[in-house]
Each structure stands twice: as structure tokens, then as C-alpha cells.
Amino acid sequence: MAKIGVLGAGTWGIALAxxxxxxxxxxxxxxxxxxxxxxxxxxxxxxxxxxxxxxxVLTKSMAEVCGGQEVLLFTVPSIYIRSxxxxxxxxxxxxxxxxxxxxxxxxxxxxxxxxxxxxxxGKAGKAEGVPLVVLSGPTHAEEVARDLPSTIVSASTDPAxxxxxxxxxxxxxxxxYTNDDVYGVELCGAVKNIVALAAGIxxxxxxxxxxxxxxxxxGMAEIKRLGTALGCREQTFSGLAGIGDxxxxxxxxxxxxxxxxYYIGQGLSVEEAVRKVGMVVEGINALSAAKELAGRxxxxxxxxxxxxDIVFHGADPRQAVIDLMSRDKRAETDL
Numbered sequence: 001m002a003k004i005g006v007l008g009a010g011t012w013g014i015a016l017a018x019x020x021x022x023x024x025x026x027x028x029x030x031x032x033x034x035x036x037x038x039x040x041x042x043x044x045x046x047x048x049x050x051x052x053x054x055x056x057v058l059t060k061s062m063a064e065v066c067g068g069q070e071v072l073l074f075t076v077p078s079i080y081i082r083s084x085x086x087x088x089x090x091x092x093x094x095x096x097x098x099x100x101x102x103x104x105x106x107x108x109x110x111x112x113x114x115x116x117x118x119x120x121x122g123k124a125g126k127a128e129g130v131p132l133v134v135l136s137g138p139t140h141a142e143e144v145a146r147d148l149p150s151t152i153v154s155a156s157t158d159p160a161x162x163x164x165x166x167x168x169x170x171x172x173x174x175x176x177y178t179n180d181d182v183y184g185v186e187l188c189g190a191v192k193n194i195v196a197l198a199a200g201i202x203x204x205x206x207x208x209x210x211x212x213x214x215x216x217x218x219g220m221a222e223i224k225r226l227g228t229a230l231g232c233r234e235q236t237f238s239g240l241a242g243i244g245d246x247x248x249x250x251x252x253x254x255x256x257x258x259x260x261x262y263y264i265g266q267g268l269s270v271e272e273a274v275r276k277v278g279m280v281v282e283g284i285n286a287l288s289a290a291k292e293l294a295g296r297x298x299x300x301x302x303x304x305x306x307x308x309d310i311v312f313h314g315a316d317p318r319q320a321v322i323d324l325m326s327r328d329k330r331a332e333t334d335l
Contacts, residue, residue, distance in 0.1 A: 078104025204265020
């Protein structure tokens with residue numbers, strides 16, 4: 001049995017908290033908002049068929065969620081990781097494992113989420129002795145909440161920490177693999193959301209499975225180009241955190257990014273599409289950082305650039321498709 005503090009009470013945080021509680025762990029969930037409603041109903045509005053176990057502690061106290069825990073699990077959206085890590089830092093102690101389950105790249109700094117957490121812990125003099133792990137893979141909260149079979153990757157440069165997280169999170173419904181390519185795993189988790197937006201836009205415009213398959217395949221080629229240019233291991237991109245997460249995010253009805261893209265393809269403005277989804281759309285948050293990283297590395301990412309122009313410059317999606325289809329001829333094996 002492990003003591004786990006979950007920072008964030010969104011769908012992903014609550015689904016994981018429930019899973020860990022059912023597995024016999026001692027779980028406390030923190031959020032500055034919405035805790036009172038969860039305490040009253042023991043249900044999350046976006047997971048209506050799931051009951052939060054009575055054993056799961058719900059709190060608005062950062063001291064309570066961090067104090068005495070073996071694992072601190074960050075599940076807030078990527079744009080709130082830095083502020084949450086800064087709030088948690090005074091309570092973090094050596095020996096605790098900080099686990100990031102959010103997917104994104106911070107605009108401006110271009111840091112992935114474990115690096116953002118490390119930065120904030122370092123400012124508070126708390127980075128020493130606190131290993132960092134990232135959890136990433138094809139895991140929709142809606143399915144984890146229903147105990148449907150899922151797989152995920154526990155990635156860390158600290159092998160013992162990766163294996164400990166693997167041990168804690170693994171059960172008959174969740175299979176966990178380890179990986180030491182932390183940056184590669186995090187890049188996959190962030191950039192695949194952009195490709196999922198593209199896939200949704202394509203479907204919204206009425207294009208079929210052929211177009212979606214092409215976007216997924218060539219989108220992964222872009223992610224791999226960027227990742228290998230940044231020193232990541234190529235094998236990571238063919239694994240669960242790579243193609244596995246991309247496939248589920250670009251095809252599933254549960255995917256916020258896919259749905260948001262669909263609404264854009266249907267003719268809604270970006271603002272209207274995000275509002276209709278009703279939750280954070282991480283692909284939009286990742287666009288600027290991914291584009292800047294690609295520019296710094298001299299890496300070609302035409303799908304990413306097309307989605308960026310649609311989202312931020314109001315480009316016509318149909319013209320973007322024509323431009324993508326009309327690019328210069330090349331061999332598929334050219335990275």
C-alpha cells in the first residue's frame with residue numbers, strides 16, 4: 001500500500017484516484033476548486049457513471065495532500081503545472097516521488113512538464129532527492145474510470161522510481177511499462193494532441209478514414225523528426241507513449257482535441273469549439289511551443305504549421321488541405 005497525493009480533481013485526476021483507491025492505496029485528492037461539490041455527490045460531472053470511493057480523501061489543503069505521501073501525482077492541465085508545483089514546493093520532502101500525468105510544453109520556456117516541476121522545486125531548494133516520473137500513454141479517463149483494460153508508460157531517468165510507480169499503478173486493468181527516455185515520452189504526449197486536432201478538423205470537413213490515417217501516419221513522422229532532432233530515442237515513437245497515444249487521441253470520441261478539431265472543421269470558430277468541448281484542449285496550448293521548437297531545430301512540421309495557421313491566423317482549413325496535398329514530391333523514407 002502506498003500513500004498518494006493527487007494534485008488536481010479533473011477527469012484524469014479523479015479517474016486515477018479512484019483506480020488507486022480501489023487497488024488498496026491511501027489516496028488524497030487536492031484542488032482549489034470543486035472539492036465541495038465532489039464531497040457532496042462523490043461524483044465528477046464528466047464521469048457520471050463513476051463513484052468516488054468514500055476512502056478517497058478530498059481536500060483543499062496543499063499541506064494535507066503533500067504531507068507524508070510517497071507519491072505526488074500532478075494531474076492538473078499543463079498550463080497550471082507551474083503554479084501548482086510552486087504551491088506544492090514548500091511541502092515537498094526528500095524521498096517523495098513527483099509524478100507528472102499532464103501532457104504539454106510550456107510556452108516561452110519550451111520546457112516539458114517534468115522540467116517545469118523540477119524548476120519550481122529547485123527554486124524552493126526542494127529538487128534534491130525528489131525523483132521525477134512521467135506517466136503517459138493511450139489512457140482516456142472515461143475508460144480508466146470504468147476499469148477497461150489500459151496501458152501506460154512510467155518514464156524516468158531514475159530506474160528505481162520508474163519501477164516503483166510501475167508497481168503502484170499496475171493492476172488487472174492497468175498494465176504499466178517503464179522507459180528511461182523521459183523527454184521522448186513527454187514530447188509524444190504533447191505534440192500528438194496537435195495531430196489529433198488535425199484529424200478532428202479533417203473529419204469535421206467531411207473527409208474520410210483515408211485522410212485520417214494519412215494524418216496519423218505523417219503526423220507521427222513529424223513528431224519523430226522533432227524528437228530525434230532533440231536527442232530522443234527513436235523506439236519511443238513506435239511505443240505506447242508514441243503511436244499508441246496518437247492513435248487513441250486522434251480517433252476516439254473521448255478525445256477533447258479530436259472533438260475540438262471536429263467543431264473547427266464544421267465551421268465553428270476556435271473559441272466556439274473550445275467552449276463547446278467545455279474542457280482544456282491541450283493541443284491548442286502546445287501549438288506555439290511545438291512550432292518554436294521545430295524552428296530552433298530546423299525540423300519540417302507541415303501538419304503542425306497548418307493547424308497553427310488555422311487556430312491562430314484564421315486560415316481556411318480546406319485551403320490548408322490543398323496546400324498539404326500539393327507539397328513537393330518526396331520519398332516516404334525521407335525523415
